Amino acid sequence: MQSNFVDYVKINCRAGHGGAGSASLHREKYIDKGGPDGGDGGRGGNITIVGNSNFWTLLEFRFKRHFRGSNGGRGGKSRSTGADGEDIILDVPIGVIARDEEGNIIGEITDDGQQLIIAKGGKGGLGNWNFRSATRQTPRYAQPGLDGDELQVTLELKILADVGLVGFPNAGKSTLLSAVSAAKPKIADYAFTTLTPNLGIVEYRNHKSFVMADIPGIIEGAAEGKGLGHRFLRHIERNSTLLFLIPADAADYGKEYNILLNELTKFNPELLDKERVLAISKSDMLDDELKAEILKQLPTDIITTFISSITGEGIMELKDILWDKLHD
Incomplete structure (x- = not known):
């Protein structure tokens, strides 16, 4: 019979990819050569742990250990920014320490409601609106989004x-x-x-x-x-x-x-x-x-x-x- 008390687990986290920027050019009736208006891509979803005083064990992570954040949305025309990826929120007991693959402490939860990002979503790419200049008035390129953090995180509970x-x-x-x-x-x-x-x-x-x-x-x-x-x-x-x-x-x-x-x-x-x-x-x-x-x-x-x-x-x-x- 397994114990309901679990105080040490390893979970795999992959935060969301940042959305790509847009290389849109403004198009409107009676306006010739409207210029670049591509918006930025959205941030990838973070993976965050939150202290919950109603929890006393890491038992739920025994059954689910892989967490994936959603990707950010693509930038749009009219300088519209893509939607941020949805964050994944994981409730943990107070007293949890999070460590990376090398054993370095990412942070620790000591209060109810305290939040700690353990895997950061990738930054969204810049749209072509950001690259305009006096000598480059119609840039037709934009940045791709960056990858989010991908790592194995150790959660270690120390009773308070x-x-x-x-x-x-x-x-x-x-x-x-x-x-x-x-x-x-x-x-x-x-x-x-x-x-x-x-x-x-x-x-x-x-x-x-x-x-x-x-x-x-x-x-x-x-x-x-x-x-x-x-x-x-x-x-x-x-x-x-x-x-x-x-x-x-x-x-x-x-x-x-x-x-x-x-x-x-x-x-x-x-x-x-x-x-x-x-x-x-x-x-x-x-x-x-x-x-x-x-x-x-x-x-x-x-x-x-x-x-x-x-x-x-x-x-x-x-x-x-x-x-x-x-x-x-």
Whole structure:
């Protein structure tokens, strides 16, 4: 069964050809040698992507990957310009980056309604009206239209969220997201329950809210492609604050945190510049003495809190910490 979440596609784009200019000569009763009056050709149709906040996946591009813009119209007599080719508008989720065949960034969509031309239509040719002069009063030639861009474009989606959940498989990320939002991610007691990112709106005090993303679990070696590899690590790049989750039944808390941090560093060292919070999940099985022992194993340069998504322990305190980090 294929997932409905698609975050990486390649599409073939060919913008429209520019229309040819006209080499018309003015013809009218009682007017001898009216002169050139050929109009310009129309612009070829562009291929444009537009941010749509109602979209969250690139799934539709899995079934249609070839897009062709229409050609511009020919110029006409009486200096009439040909019609522009019809543009192709493609709705994409917010957070999409478009790259050309060499991997260079064409642009990125960060706002609802934002437009980005990924393949530009060819310019229409000039009509013979443009080539008249004192010494060349009756030019009988016009320019042909130019070709539009033709290229393969890569669309890459990076989830936009305020808080990204980082942790090993089965750390309790999906359970936490379902406890603090209306999101209903798949939850089970085996690794890699989450195979696609999930987003949830977390309600805070005084009707405020922020967005939390459940990123599929990381394992040691993920930056080199092990497990789910770095397929989903890129989504973490767009999160303002990273919430590390380590379960209370972990064998070595400090080691798990360092492995997670190391994988992020190897993938993109700039991730270390993001705000970080550490939460020990499933802490309903811990007493105060065990919590104190756990804290001794963890670094002191990161805020650490204990939570239980089942009993609600520490959830409000966690929201307070995250809110403060987001608005620091």
